[in-house]
Amino acid sequence: MSDRPASDPETTVSSSQEDFDYQHVPAQALDAVRMRLAQLTHSLAKLKDEMSKAELPQWYSLQVQVSVILTQMQSLTTTLHHFEELLDSTVVYPLGTFPTTAHEGLLTTLLRKKNIPEAESWILDAKETAGVDLNTASPEEVKKCLKSDEDVTKWALDFLKQEHSNYAFRGLHTSKKMAEDPSLGAADEYQPSIGRSIPKQPFDVDSILKVIHQGAN
Amino acid sequence: MVLQLCLTSAIDDDSYELCTSTLCNLSGNPPVLFSNFTAMFKPNSSFDIEQTNSKNQLIEQNRLKLCRGVPLDALENDSEKRDYRMLKKFADDDLKGFDLQILQKMLHGSIDVDDMEVDEEKPSEQSWILSISDIPAAGSNRKVSSQAIIESTILSTGGSSPSVIAFLSELGYTLDYQLLTVGVKFNMKHNVYLELSKIWRVEGGEAQQLTKGGFLVKAFVNVAKSTDIKSINHGTNALLHLQKELSGYIDLTIPDRKSMDSRLENLNDI
Numbered sequence: 001m002s003d004r005p006a007s008d009p010e011t012t013v014s015s016s017q018e019d020f021d022y023q024h025v026p027a028q029a030l031d032a033v034r035m036r037l038a039q040l041t042h043s044l045a046k047l048k049d050e051m052s053k054a055e056l057p058q059w060y061s062l063q064v065q066v067s068v069i070l071t072q073m074q075s076l077t078t079t080l081h082h083f084e085e086l087l088d089s090t091v092v093y094p095l096g097t098f099p100t101t102a103h104e105g106l107l108t109t110l111l112r113k114k115n116i117p118e119a120e121s122w123i124l125d126a127k128e129t130a131g132v133d134l135n136t137a138s139p140e141e142v143k144k145c146l147k148s149d150e151d152v153t154k155w156a157l158d159f160l161k162q163e164h165s166n167y168a169f170r171g172l173h174t175s176k177k178m179a180e181d182p183s184l185g186a187a188d189e190y191q192p193s194i195g196r197s198i199p200k201q202p203f204d205v206d207s208i209l210k211v212i213h214q215g216a217n
Numbered sequence: 218m219v220l221q222l223c224l225t226s227a228i229d230d231d232s233y234e235l236c237t238s239t240l241c242n243l244s245g246n247p248p249v250l251f252s253n254f255t256a257m258f259k260p261n262s263s264f265d266i267e268q269t270n271s272k273n274q275l276i277e278q279n280r281l282k283l284c285r286g287v288p289l290d291a292l293e294n295d296s297e298k299r300d301y302r303m304l305k306k307f308a309d310d311d312l313k314g315f316d317l318q319i320l321q322k323m324l325h326g327s328i329d330v331d332d333m334e335v336d337e338e339k340p341s342e343q344s345w346i347l348s349i350s351d352i353p354a355a356g357s358n359r360k361v362s363s364q365a366i367i368e369s370t371i372l373s374t375g376g377s378s379p380s381v382i383a384f385l386s387e388l389g390y391t392l393d394y395q396l397l398t399v400g401v402k403f404n405m406k407h408n409v410y411l412e413l414s415k416i417w418r419v420e421g422g423e424a425q426q427l428t429k430g431g432f433l434v435k436a437f438v439n440v441a442k443s444t445d446i447k448s449i450n451h452g453t454n455a456l457l458h459l460q461k462e463l464s465g466y467i468d469l470t471i472p473d474r475k476s477m478d479s480r481l482e483n484l485n486d487i
Contacts, residue, residue: 197235199228199467202431209225210476211427212416213280213350215257215394 026090029083036076043069219368222361222452223437224460224469228413230308230431236467237301240403240411243462248301248401251412252292254320254419255398256283256382258390259481266389278481281390282348283371283381287397291319301401307415310426312397317422320395325380345371345381353474361456362471365443395419400432407455411436436460436469 047065050057080087094100094107115123130145137145168175173184210216228236237248258281260266270276289299292315348368374384382392400414413432417424436459438452460469 197232198465199232199236200431201227202229203227203428205225205227205433205470206473206476208227208416208427208433209472211418212255212396213477213479214482215280 020095026083026086029086032079033076033083033087036072036079040069040072040076043072218443219366220440220443220449221364221366221437222440222449222456223364223435223472224361224456225436225472226434226467226469227428227431228434228467230305233305233413233432234302236413237401239466240405240413244403244405244411246404248403250289250299250301250303250400251402252287252289252397252399253284254287254323255396256324257281257393257395257479258283258385259393261386261389261391264389279349280393280479280481281385282350282479283385284346284348285323285344287320287323289399292316304399304401304413304415304432307399307426308430310417310424310429312417312424315424317397317419317424320397320419324382324392324395347371350477350479352478352480353472355474359471361453362474362477363449364477396427397424405436405459407438407458408452409436409438409455409459411459434467434469 043065047062047069050062050065056062092111094111098107100107114120166175168178171178171184178184241247260278266276266278268276268278292312346368347370348366350367351365353362353364371381371384374381385391395418397417397419398414399417400412403411405411412435414428414435415432416427418427436456438456440448440452442448456469463469
């Protein structure tokens, strides 16, 4: 969060202060982060918008959106990690010419280092849900926690694969029967009869209606 | 005045049984067997009717539709139990075992001229329905066909010659053609009716099937008042919902409005 306010004084003040040396402002790093954040907020806003509609979108469209968001988050964390050192060592301060009294509200917002109360409560909520107290837990404990989470995921995936292989999803026989007699599943015995039961139009409806209403043949 | 909203389609004979059981399951009601006899009347041309009125406006001459239900027991006198399956045997022109003379008796009071004046066996215990229909409303962005129908019931014809045909000839109308409709009706959700019917054109003792090889499918909603926009929208939505539900199986479409026009065509002559 500390990187975001830094991008703004640069643009706000530049018009009034021409002789300031901007060469030390990490513009490239900030711009890279800004772009990724913009993408992410856009995607999140779109998802939120669709979820609040009366008619929910199809599950596959939701899945695609979520996977896009995950990719964007991944990209953001990579970028942040890449510029970590530079951004951490950057100190943000207002220039002397900044109209401090007139724009006090703006200034305090831009220079705020703490999260806004809303974000604070989200973080707290997430921490509570995770069940790990980061203040008291040692790095080992956190690592252990992450590892157990990965283990559960792995187990679930393995279980799913195993269960899937236990059943025959095609044909007319159970996988138990097929294991006893391998010749059973070889040919596709089931032929669905589609199309045959759809009625044909044996005559033109309009011409029948014409005879009914006008008697003309 | 009734406003009838409708969509039509057709199915072939072979799909009738599956179709009725599908619709039966869909509606939750068993099919209702019905049979109607329709006689269409046109203005008597020998009266030389003026085609414009005093203000020089065009007068549209329209056919009158006279209709009544015919009990199938009367047409086919075999006291057998009937259900929707009986329609399967009518693939051809031939109406097996049907006594078509009954229809003439109903219209003329009697087929035998000598019997004409005998009043003891009145065939008019059941009343006739007289209706006149407008051409369905025009417009390219319509989703369903909507036709205004004015209807009245003839309870008694009375007079010196009590037949309904004589009654209408006194009004200046002559018999144009006759139709016999036998079909099944389903009461669907939201007051939508769905009819599968076979229609014959009756001439003398002969019948010619119009719907050879299949059934006419008609889904309709009747709205009592043409000014009741709320009910019209409701009915339209109900029909569209049914259309969506049946799409891919029975594709209900809007019939051509010109084919549902029962006006006389001789107006082109002026």
